[in-house]
Amino acid sequence: MSVIEIQHLTKNYGKARGVVDLSFSVEKGEVFGFIGPNGAGKSTTIRTLLGLIHPTSGSATLFGKSASKNPEVLRSVGYLPSEVFYDEGMKVIDLLRYSASFYRKDCTARIQQLAETLDLDLKRKIDDLSFGNCKKVGIVQGLLHEPELIILDEPTAGLDPLMQQTFFELIAQENKKGATVLLSSHILAEVQKMCQRVALIKDGRLIQLEKISTLKANAVKRVSLGFQGAVNTALATQAGVSSWAVNGSEASFLYRGDINLLVQGLSKASLTNLSVVEPDLEEIFLHYYTPGASR
Amino acid sequence: MNLLLHEVRSMLASAVIWAAVLCALAGLYLVLFAEIARDADTFKRIFAAYPVAIQHALGVTIDSVASLPGFYTMVLTFVTLAGAIQATNAGVSILSKESRDGTADFLYTKPVSRFGLVSAKLGAVLLVLLATDAVYSVVSGLILAGAQASSGVVSDPAIFVLLNLTLLAVQLMMFSMGLAVSLLFRRLQSVLPVSLGLVFGLYLVGALVNTDEAARWLSPFKYFDLHEITAKVAFQSDSLLAALALIAFGVVAAYVVTLRRDLHVR
Numbered sequence: 001m002s003v004i005e006i007q008h009l010t011k012n013y014g015k016a017r018g019v020v021d022l023s024f025s026v027e028k029g030e031v032f033g034f035i036g037p038n039g040a041g042k043s044t045t046i047r048t049l050l051g052l053i054h055p056t057s058g059s060a061t062l063f064g065k066s067a068s069k070n071p072e073v074l075r076s077v078g079y080l081p082s083e084v085f086y087d088e089g090m091k092v093i094d095l096l097r098y099s100a101s102f103y104r105k106d107c108t109a110r111i112q113q114l115a116e117t118l119d120l121d122l123k124r125k126i127d128d129l130s131f132g133n134c135k136k137v138g139i140v141q142g143l144l145h146e147p148e149l150i151i152l153d154e155p156t157a158g159l160d161p162l163m164q165q166t167f168f169e170l171i172a173q174e175n176k177k178g179a180t181v182l183l184s185s186h187i188l189a190e191v192q193k194m195c196q197r198v199a200l201i202k203d204g205r206l207i208q209l210e211k212i213s214t215l216k217a218n219a220v221k222r223v224s225l226g227f228q229g230a231v232n233t234a235l236a237t238q239a240g241v242s243s244w245a246v247n248g249s250e251a252s253f254l255y256r257g258d259i260n261l262l263v264q265g266l267s268k269a270s271l272t273n274l275s276v277v278e279p280d281l282e283e284i285f286l287h288y289y290t291p292g293a294s295r
Numbered sequence: 296m297n298l299l300l301h302e303v304r305s306m307l308a309s310a311v312i313w314a315a316v317l318c319a320l321a322g323l324y325l326v327l328f329a330e331i332a333r334d335a336d337t338f339k340r341i342f343a344a345y346p347v348a349i350q351h352a353l354g355v356t357i358d359s360v361a362s363l364p365g366f367y368t369m370v371l372t373f374v375t376l377a378g379a380i381q382a383t384n385a386g387v388s389i390l391s392k393e394s395r396d397g398t399a400d401f402l403y404t405k406p407v408s409r410f411g412l413v414s415a416k417l418g419a420v421l422l423v424l425l426a427t428d429a430v431y432s433v434v435s436g437l438i439l440a441g442a443q444a445s446s447g448v449v450s451d452p453a454i455f456v457l458l459n460l461t462l463l464a465v466q467l468m469m470f471s472m473g474l475a476v477s478l479l480f481r482r483l484q485s486v487l488p489v490s491l492g493l494v495f496g497l498y499l500v501g502a503l504v505n506t507d508e509a510a511r512w513l514s515p516f517k518y519f520d521l522h523e524i525t526a527k528v529a530f531q532s533d534s535l536l537a538a539l540a541l542i543a544f545g546v547v548a549a550y551v552v553t554l555r556r557d558l559h560v561r
Contacts, residue, residue: 013557043560047558047559047560050403051403051404052399052400052403052404052557052558053557053558053559054555054557068409071405071406071407071408071409072406073406074404074405074406075406077404079400079404081400081560082560083397083560084400084401085396085397085398085400085401086398086401087305087396087398088396089305098297098301099401099405101297102297102298102405102406102407103406141401
């Protein structure tokens with residue numbers, strides 16, 4: 001049984017599109033990335049999974065159960081939303097104790113340990129906290145019951161780089177202990193660093209579901225060339241070449257396809273420089289999300 | 296249970312203030328009773344000079360204003376108005392709080408069913424209203440006992456118990472109305488204008504109709520005829536049924552809408 005199972009999930013907001021016919025699953029122990037630009041439908045998917053919103057059609061289950069029909073399943077889930085809001089009149093420790101009271105287990109030591117790791121003052125009032133510190137409260141309240149599934153929606157917004165590193169170390173530790181992680185983000189470096197598989201979502205539809213390694217292997221490569229004399233424009237028409245750009249005697253382009261065919265094409269040109277750069281996810285991302293671009 | 300206690304705790308400070316307001320209102324008016332009873336004819340003439348609509352709005356009945364139960368019905372009109380504001384405020388705010396404060400993501404992702412969540416929240420308001428009214432009943436009972444001792448006229452205590460229960464009934468009806476109105480908004484930014492508008496709007500409607508008109512069912516403030524309760528020492532069954540129906544309407548709507556509603560980010 002998959003920890004997360006989404007089957008043909010569609011959610012419309014009146015006439016507005018949320019997600020359309022989305023299907024994927026996340027297996028136990030996996031760190032799964034969920035990438036898309038703002039408004040692509042990532043939060044809609046997560047909120048449907050958590051039972052906060054109801055699907056128009058299809059299903060979204062956690063541990064084989066729908067959270068809206070079986071809220072007990074949420075006992076094993078920790079959720080960190082992109083923006084955190086709490087009762088501002090409460091002290092941090094009171095809020096965390098209140099949160100812990102829903103899980104019927106003593107989380108006192110765990111709260112202390114997480115607060116120390118994240119350098120969070122438990123005695124302060126929520127009202128007095130900065131956005132970053134509020135986010136830390138969110139992290140602690142998401143992890144205090146040692147959930148089997150951790151759902152993170154744009155988790156690093158508001159955290160400084162050092163705290164981001166600490167946060168990802170924490171998540172990696174939880175994953176090592178057996179927790180499954182769903183990480184939704186538009187910051188691709190963190191997905192690249194953390195995840196084994198990734199789903200790319202665009203306009204509410206799943207456009208790619210791959211292992212990170214496969215995605216990078218099959219993706220476009222950025223090629224930059226320096227020519228002796230004039231640029232050989234015949235290369236621009238070669239199959240697999242896109243985004244052709246010329247600057248004086250230099251040209252650059254994106255290449256997708258058999259690398260041997262590219263080498264054959266290049267052999268006819270007289271070059272002063274050649275670089276083929278392994279694409280990072282940013283480039284893959286841009287390729288998929290440039291308006292009009294397709295797979 | 297944790298959720299219910301949390302909600303009760305969050306309403307406790309305002310409940311103490313409301314209980315004090317209700318007791319102070321009863322105290323302030325009832326200290327006047329000895330004077331009014333002594334000079335009954337003058338006061339009856341003064342009240343008789345008011346237009347009928349104003350007499351209704353003030354809860355005054357000329358014939359009985361000089362008796363303690365009759366005078367208390369007038370006092371209770373104001374106490375009920377204040378109690379209704381407390382209850383309506385609670386009704387408008389209790390289920391809209393999460394979408395207003397952005398805390399829905401926190402609460403609704405906990406392992407609690409929405410049915411359990413609504414039940415805990417409604418239960419918390421019920422407890423707070425019962426506690427407020429219990430404090431008010433004890434304090435007003437002591438004040439009434441004092442007023443009876445000083446005037447020398449003793450009335451059936453059951454009258455005052457029944458009259459005080461109408462406070463709770465009106466509060467529950469207004470709570471239910473507040474709940475129902477709050478459900479119409481996807482995100483209710485400000486509670487007080489809605490609850491005050493609802494209370495004073497319905498109070499005004501009540502002031503314009505007589506208790507024997509069918510139109511009285513438009514205003515929870517007119518469901519119970521305090522003078523008839525005083526005379527018969529009993530509730531009218533149609534009033535009780537109508538009150539129960541109105542309370543049930545808001546409560547059922549709260550469950551139905553909350554169970555189906557999508558919860559969005561603030």
